[in-house]
């Protein structure tokens with residue numbers, strides 16, 4: 001599949017600190033790609049480089065077929081959407097009036113408003129003034145703003161941090177729908193459940209270094225001990241490996257109808273992150 005983001009050997013230095021250290025990866029068209037890392041890992045810096053807010057110190061970054069020198073062009077901006085901490089709304093006017101202004105700014109038709117409101121589950125709330133909205137609703141309006149011009153590529157920096165589970169679920173559903181309709185999504189998160197649920201592939205970033213990359217399912221298999229965990233009706237807990245002796249023991253337990261529960265070792269993305277980096281990926 002065609003790659004929409006191509007990052008090669010990117011380095012970003014801030015005075016005394018190197019925030020990104022020779023990072024390389026590709027994002028394919030149509031993917032939801034998650035960059036996972038704890039606070040300070042370099043995730044926001046990486047998005048800022050890919051969206052033209054920051055220039056890399058060295059390396060090559062190609063997005064939508066354009067080089068870094070073109071990231072400030074109208075052609076580039078019209079094809080990307082960004083939801084970050086810097087995203088802002090006009091507080092004193094309504095949801096609808098905000099979106100009308102952004103339609104004008106991005107050259108999108110006004111009919112786009114209804115569509116994005118549906119996607120972020122805000123239909124019926126368009127007459128409300130922004131200052132009177134809850135944090136979760138504001139976040140959904142910000143997402144609507146990022147989507148109003150139907151960008152081919154959407155960058156989301158911690159889109160659901162500080163949202164309650166209900167709002168998070170609404171946003172997740174909207175993002176999946178959007179992705180199904182063809183939008184590629186680059187997502188920064190330290191929420192492993194979010195990454196597991198949404199992302200086709202994830203990359204682990206720690207202290208500016210990319211440590212692992214792959215499909216969540218593949219990574220779980222790669223870092224699994226492949227042991228069988230068995231609990232018997234008698235309350236016995238067993239961990240058995242892949243040996244002929246274990247196979248015989250499992251067969252015996254099954255034929256004696258002693259198995260209450262049996263599963264293979266299935267580490268979470270958080271556990272894998274800890275294994276790879278020695279660091280907790282706290283939610």
Ligand SMILES: Nc1ncnc2c1ncn2[C@@H]1O[C@H](COP(=O)(O)OP(=O)(O)OP(=O)(O)O)[C@@H](O)[C@H]1O
Nearest residue numbers: 014017019037038039040041042043044045046190
């Ligand atoms: N403008 C800047 N000037 C100097 N240092 C910076 C600047 N922006 C980021 N950094 C440093 O770069 C490192 C990576 O920061 P970044 O914000 O990219 O991390 P992050 O993974 O997004 O963290 P968080 O999840 O907390 O947002 C941090 O040590 C941070 O202090």
